[in-house]
Amino acid sequence: MRTSLMIAAALLFASPAMSQNSETRAVSNTAPWDQAFLPPAPEWNGASRDLLRDASDPWVTAFEADADHDFSPTYADTRAWFDRLDAASDLIRIEQFGVSPEGRPIYAVIASKDGATFDPSKPVLLAQAGIHPGEIDGKDAGMMLLRDIAFYGKDDLLDRVNLILIPILSVDGHERASAYSRPNQRGPRIQGWRNTATNQNLNRDYLKLDQPEMRAVRGLILKYRPDLYVDIHVTDGMDYQYDVTYGYNGENGIYSRSPATARWLDAAFKPAINAALEARGHIPGELVFGVDDQNPRAGLSDGGLGERFSNGWGSAAHVPTILIENHSLKPHEQRVLGTYVFLERALRLLASDGADLRAAVTADSALRPAEIPANFASDAQPSSTRPFKGITYETWDSPASGRTEIRWLGRHDPELWQMPFYSSHPTLTLRRPEAYWVPSYRTDIIERLRTHGVTMETLTAPRTVAVDMLRLDDPRIGTRANEGHVPVTVTSVTAERRDRTFPIGSVRVPTDQPLGDIVVLLLEPQSSESFFAWGLFPEVLSRVEYIEGYAIAPLAERMMAADPALKAEFEAKLAAEPEFAANGDARLQWFYERTPFYDDHYRLYPVAREN
Numbered sequence: 001m002r003t004s005l006m007i008a009a010a011l012l013f014a015s016p017a018m019s020q021n022s023e024t025r026a027v028s029n030t031a032p033w034d035q036a037f038l039p040p041a042p043e044w045n046g047a048s049r050d051l052l053r054d055a056s057d058p059w060v061t062a063f064e065a066d067a068d069h070d071f072s073p074t075y076a077d078t079r080a081w082f083d084r085l086d087a088a089s090d091l092i093r094i095e096q097f098g099v100s101p102e103g104r105p106i107y108a109v110i111a112s113k114d115g116a117t118f119d120p121s122k123p124v125l126l127a128q129a130g131i132h133p134g135e136i137d138g139k140d141a142g143m144m145l146l147r148d149i150a151f152y153g154k155d156d157l158l159d160r161v162n163l164i165l166i167p168i169l170s171v172d173g174h175e176r177a178s179a180y181s182r183p184n185q186r187g188p189r190i191q192g193w194r195n196t197a198t199n200q201n202l203n204r205d206y207l208k209l210d211q212p213e214m215r216a217v218r219g220l221i222l223k224y225r226p227d228l229y230v231d232i233h234v235t236d237g238m239d240y241q242y243d244v245t246y247g248y249n250g251e252n253g254i255y256s257r258s259p260a261t262a263r264w265l266d267a268a269f270k271p272a273i274n275a276a277l278e279a280r281g282h283i284p285g286e287l288v289f290g291v292d293d294q295n296p297r298a299g300l301s302d303g304g305l306g307e308r309f310s311n312g313w314g315s316a317a318h319v320p321t322i323l324i325e326n327h328s329l330k331p332h333e334q335r336v337l338g339t340y341v342f343l344e345r346a347l348r349l350l351a352s353d354g355a356d357l358r359a360a361v362t363a364d365s366a367l368r369p370a371e372i373p374a375n376f377a378s379d380a381q382p383s384s385t386r387p388f389k390g391i392t393y394e395t396w397d398s399p400a401s402g403r404t405e406i407r408w409l410g411r412h413d414p415e416l417w418q419m420p421f422y423s424s425h426p427t428l429t430l431r432r433p434e435a436y437w438v439p440s441y442r443t444d445i446i447e448r449l450r451t452h453g454v455t456m457e458t459l460t461a462p463r464t465v466a467v468d469m470l471r472l473d474d475p476r477i478g479t480r481a482n483e484g485h486v487p488v489t490v491t492s493v494t495a496e497r498r499d500r501t502f503p504i505g506s507v508r509v510p511t512d513q514p515l516g517d518i519v520v521l522l523l524e525p526q527s528s529e530s531f532f533a534w535g536l537f538p539e540v541l542s543r544v545e546y547i548e549g550y551a552i553a554p555l556a557e558r559m560m561a562a563d564p565a566l567k568a569e570f571e572a573k574l575a576a577e578p579e580f581a582a583n584g585d586a587r588l589q590w591f592y593e594r595t596p597f598y599d600d601h602y603r604l605y606p607v608a609r610e611n
Contacts, residue, residue: 034179038186039239040410041331042391046281048337051144059085059147063140063188069333070187072136075104075174078167081143082109089150091158097223098216101197104171106216109142111149111163118162118224123354126226127343128166128217131202131233131310133174133192134182137326138232139167141339157344160351164224169213172197184236187332203231204483206313207522207529208536209448221319222453227357228320228350231310232339235325238290239408241389243330244277244338247287247302248322249315254302254423255373257315257517260360265320268353269346276345282338283389287325291378291422296393296406299420300386304376307521307529316517317452318364320357322346329408365514372520373426375528382420390417428526432511436523437467437608440505445531445607449507449522454515457508465502467608468495470525475541475603485535490525493605500608508610523607532605543602547592549584556591566594 055065061081062073073081086092091111098106112118129138142165148154149163157163168174176193185191195201196211205214221229235245248265250256277284292298305323306312314321324342326335350357390413398405438445440459449456473492480486511519525532560567570590574581581587592598 033183038184039329039391039408041186041329042241042410042412044243044281044331044334046334046337048280048282048341049333051148051337051340053144053147059151061140061143061147063332063336064144068187069336070189070331072140072188072190072332074177075168075171078139078143079107082107082146082167085109085146085150091150091155092146097220098212100170100172100213101211102172102175104175106166106169106171106213108220109146109165109167111146111158111165113155113158114162122160122162123227123350123357124162124164124224125228125230125343125347125350126164126166126221126224127230127232128169128310129232130166130168130170130174130192131231132194133168133170133176134185134194135232135234135326136168136174136188136192137234137332137335137339138165138230138324140188140332140336141232141343142167144336145340145343154344157347157351161347161354163347164220164226166217166220169217170196170202171213182234182328185234185328186330198484200483203233203310204308206310207307207518208531208534209451210484215451218451218453226319227354227361228322228346229310229314230322230324230343230346232324233326234335235328237328238293238296239329239391239393239410240285240327241391241412242283242285243327243334244282244324244342245285245287245327246273246322246324246342247311248320249305249311251286251302255426257367258318258320258361258364260363261318261320261357262315264357264360265322268356269322269349272349273342273345277338277341280337280341282334282341285389286386287323288386288388288421294404294406296390297417297419299382299422300388301378301422302424304378304424306376307518313518316515316521318361318514320361368432368512368516370432372430372432372517373428374430374521374524375426375428375526376424377427378424379422381422383423384421385418386421388417388419389413390415430520430524430527432516432520433468433609433611434512435508435510435610436519437465437500437502437610438507438509438523439606440503440507442606443505445536446507448531449509449519452515452518454509454519455513456510459502459504459506459508462501462503463506464499465608465610466497467500467610468497469500469608470494470605471496472525472540472603472605477541478535483534486538487533488535488538488541489528489533493526495609496604525605525607537605540601540603540605543599545597545599547588547595547597549588552588552592552595555595556588559591559594 053060053064086094093110094107096105096107173196174192177190181191181193200211205211209215250262256262274284288300289303291301307316311321311323392409392411392413394407395404471494472490475490478487521527521529
């Protein structure tokens, strides 16, 4: 321990009155929104409070130094604290792994006894905070935990496991700080903004990889290959007794793309984590969502989280991923301490049972299902009933909404609610081809696949291949933007067998690889998680050539005279579709589409299947 550095850190960080973003709005304490309006929180005095350090401690964090434990430091102050921790401890180092759109370094704090190169026999836990910067519990918990590892006797945690903490992922959003960022959340007093500087929600970008922050995270994951990835959030939504809820795809036997991993999480991880939290005064719960904001007892759902989210991506990528959603109506102190307990127990479990988890991941990574369920939707009927620890509430007639609203009363309901549970089901089944071919001019698509870590072959000479090209039968462009894109849907495609010559630089992407499911989900246009669905192939929906009526009308007469079957098909369409029959342009267009002049690439998806 380096005492001089510790004293300097104490002088810098002991006061919670730290610098905040210059755009932070002052709280006036007079306006209606500056007075308490959230439901009351049940009284809490958990044993995990003994983790807090006194304000006089040389390594107290800004969160701990605050009298109300309702403060989280700025980006600059957080980095300065970690820099001093790094300088004072041989167990800690900082690694920059990206740069934000506004130019801020994105960094990880690594705790290890291995030095610069990890012992491959040791499991790795990657804890990520601040993907939504207002939901910053993981940063404050991580600061405390790393401090205790470095200086207060918990370095044994690193004997058999390594820890990587991303204290703030969305660093630009973190600095858009305000007292008005999270109206449904109790603390900290100043919170970051949910989206990035480019107004993107990073927890919708795990598959499409639009944003530099998410591409950087993917690079960090490929470098260190974490055995467990913990993504730390705070909820919105209904009130309940649980303070730390968490989930993973495949929980309780529900479908997972990594079933062996899900079984390990059910059998080993969840019991250990729940016991640790309960022993320290917390109430852990499963990650669920209310189905009706106006009727809390109407039921719960799993949310149908897809691969754009961390836990959905983790299931498809065979990276065991836990999504923590601490309860927004619990105090910041309670949430932070619960996160600390969670992370510490997860480290100890990885140290003891990491080999079993690795075996599960190996089994999942070998799976090559011929059919891949996709486009999950919530069931119309409940699949089971689940016990639920509710909070008492009443209803009242709101003049503002003109309807009955819920008023949570902040008291534990002694009755255990029996809640209908709505699971999710796939609405589409995708067939796994041998490979996909991406033409060289789609360098953006190729680069995104490469960033994922997908294995592919890049052509060094042109190659002609027998492939299936997909004609998009019914593409529909969305009516509003979503995450910087205008989405496109297609429910029907027609496969056209043809020989296609792919130029130098094109890539062949085999599906016989651990990331094969992700390849299918990204490259099949009917997948709701595909590049096409996000609107990244708008060019296939454009036509640039047309034919004048004076040219096609006489040509149509000749076509019918030369092809009686065509004439019969046209007449049948006239009889069956009065609107078509009354539309001269549509009639001529029908003939034009059956000539060699018609654009053969219109609605032809350029990514080919190899079967």
